[in-house]
Amino acid sequence: MALLRGLLWPFQTWNDMLLPIGRWISIAAIGLMVVAILIQVFFRYVLNNALPWPDEAARFLMLWMTGLMAPLAYRRGGFVAIDMLIEALPKGLGAILSLFLLVISGFVLAFAIPIGLGEITGFSAKFNTASLYIPTALEFSEWLRVPRWWMMMSLFVGVILLLIVNLELILRTIIQLMGGTVKELTPPEDEIMAE
C-alpha cells in the first residue's frame, strides 16, 4: 500500500498543481474567444471591413481551451458514461470493472501519443496558419506567422494530460480496491456536465 501511495503521489501532485493552471488559461481563452468574434462582428457590420484573423484566432483558443480543460473534467468524473452497471455491482466488483475501463481508456490515450507526435512533426504541421501573426520585436516591427503545429499541439498536450489523469485514477482505484482511502475528487454538484 505504501508503494502504491508513493506511486500515486507524483501523479496527484502534478494534477493538483498543473490542471488549475490549465483551467486559468482556459478561462482566459474562452473570454478572448468572445472578444475575437465580437471584433469580427463589429468590423464587418459597423466598419464594413471583414478581418481575416478573428475566426482562426478564436478556433486556436477554443482548441487550447478544450485540450487544457478536458483533463480537469475527466479527473472530476465529468466525461459522459453509462455507469448503471458499475453502480449495480457489489462494491469490489464495481471497482474491478472501473479499473478495467480505466485501462482501456489508458490504452486509447497511450496509443494516441505517438500518433499525435507524428502529427505535430508531420507534413501538415509544416504549414503556417492562414492569418495568425505574433510580434517578435518589442516595437512591433517584426512579425512571425504562427505555424500550424502550435494549434495542433492543443490536442497532443490534452492527450498527455488526460493520460496522466488516467494513471492517477488507475492508482486511486487500485488503492480503493485494497481497502485504502483516497482524496475526494468529485466536483461540486453544479459543475457536472450540463446537457
Next chain:
Amino acid sequence: MLIWFLPVFLVFLMIGLPVFFGLLAAPGILLWLAGQEKDITLLYRNVYNGMDSFPLMAIPFFMLAGELMNKGGITERLVEFSQALMGHLRGGLAHVNILSSMLFAGLSGSAVADTSALGSMLIPAMERQGYTRRFAAAVTAASSVIGPIIPPSGIMIIYAYVMGESVAALFLAGIVPGVLVGLGLMLVVRLMANRYDLPKAERIVKKGQALTAKEHWVSFVLLRLNLGWVFFAIFRGTTGIASGEEASAAMVWGTFAVSVLAAHVLLISLRKTIEPDFRTVTKRAVVPLQTPILILGGILLGVFTPTEAAAVAVFYAIVVAFFVLNTMTLKDLPDVLSRAAMTSAVVLLLVGAAMAFKTVVSLSYAPQILADYILGLSENPYVLLFLINILLFIVGMFLDAGPAIIILGPILGPIFTDLGVHPVHFAIIMSVNLTVGLATPPMGLVLFVASSVAKERVETIAKAILPFLAVEVLVIFLITYFPAISMTIPRITGFVD
C-alpha cells in the same frame, strides 16, 4: 471485420466506458486487428479536425451566455413575469413552471440548466402552496426538456455540425415543436387541476417593487424599439413603402422612427389600463427576454451566423448583468467562464470523437447494411419512422441526448433522407425524441438533477412524470407525421427549400 465496431462499441458503452473513449476504442481496436494502422492515424486526425470548427464555437458561447444570465438573476424575473400571466389559473404555479421553462428555453440551450435554475426556485414555492414535492419536481423536469427544443439549442448545434445541416434551419424548425410541448404540458396540468383541485396562485407576489432608473429606461427603450420594429415590418410588408433596394436610407429610417413613435403612443395609451405592479413585472422581464429576440432576430435577418449570434448574446448578457441590473461583479466572472469552458470542453471532445467515429461508420458499410435491414422490416416510411421513434426513445432512456445524436445521427440520418424524409425534419424528430429521453427513467439526466434539487427520490419523480411524458410522446408522433409543424417556419423564412 469493421462492421463489428458497432456491437463492440455498444458493449463498451453498456459496461460504462466513457462515450469519448468508446467512440475511439471500438473502431481503433478493430482497425488495429485488421492491420490498418494508417487508418488509426486518420481517427486521431479526425478528432482534431472535428473540433477545429467555427460553427461549433456556438456551443461554448451559448453555454456562457446561459451561465451569465442565470448568475445575473434573470430566472427570478422570468418566473415573476410568467406568474403575472398565468398564476391566477387553477394549478397556477405548475403553469408558471412550464411557461418559465419556455421563456428560459429562449435564453439557454440546456435542459439541465433549466431544471436546476427553475427547480430550485419553483419546487419549494409549489410545495408551500400545497403541491406534493414529487409533482413539483415532475413538472419541472418534464418542462425543462423544452430548453434544447426551442432555440438556441446545444443539441441542434451538434446535430447540424455532425450531419452538415444548417444550424439556423434547425433552430427555426424547433420553435413550434417546443411551444407544442409546452402547451401539451399545460393541458395535462389543466386536466389534473380539475381532478385534484390544484390551487390558484397570486399573480403578483412582490407588490410595490421599484425599478432602478437604469433598468426603467433600458426596458422603456427596448420595448418601443421592438414593438416599433414589428409595426415597421408590417407596414413595409403590406404597403411596400420604404422597402426594396430603391428605398433611400432617409425614407427607411424615417419610417422606422414613425413606427417607434406609434409604438410609444400605443404603450402610453395602454398604460392606464394596466395595473402598476403588472407593469413593473413586465418591465423587469423586458431585458432578459431581449436575448432570444437578439439571437433569432440576428440569425433570421441574416445579420449574424449562429456563432456570432451566440457571441453577441454573451456580450448582451455581460452588459445586462454588470451594467444594467448590477447583479454580477468581476469576482464572479472567472467561475462562470470556467464552468462554461469545462462543460464545452467535454462536449467538443465528444464531437471530435464523433467525427472520427463517423469516418469509420462510412468505411464500414454499416449504414448500408443497417439500411437493408431496416428496409427489410418495411418499405413504408411512416412505419419505419414509428419504429425509429421507439428505438430513439429506448436509447434516450439510457443515453444523454448529445452523445446519442452524435452516435446515431450519421447512421440513421442518411437512411431516412434516402426514404424521402427531409433532413431538417428528421433532425427535429431525433432531437425532440432524444431530448424527451433526458426526462425518462432509468438514466434521465434531468430526473437526477430534479431529484437533487427537490431532495426527492428519482423513482418517485419518475412515476409522477408519466402523464407528462405521455403528452411529450404524443407531440413526438405529431411532429413525425405532420412535417409542417416543424418545417413551416424554416420554409417561410427561406432557410429550407
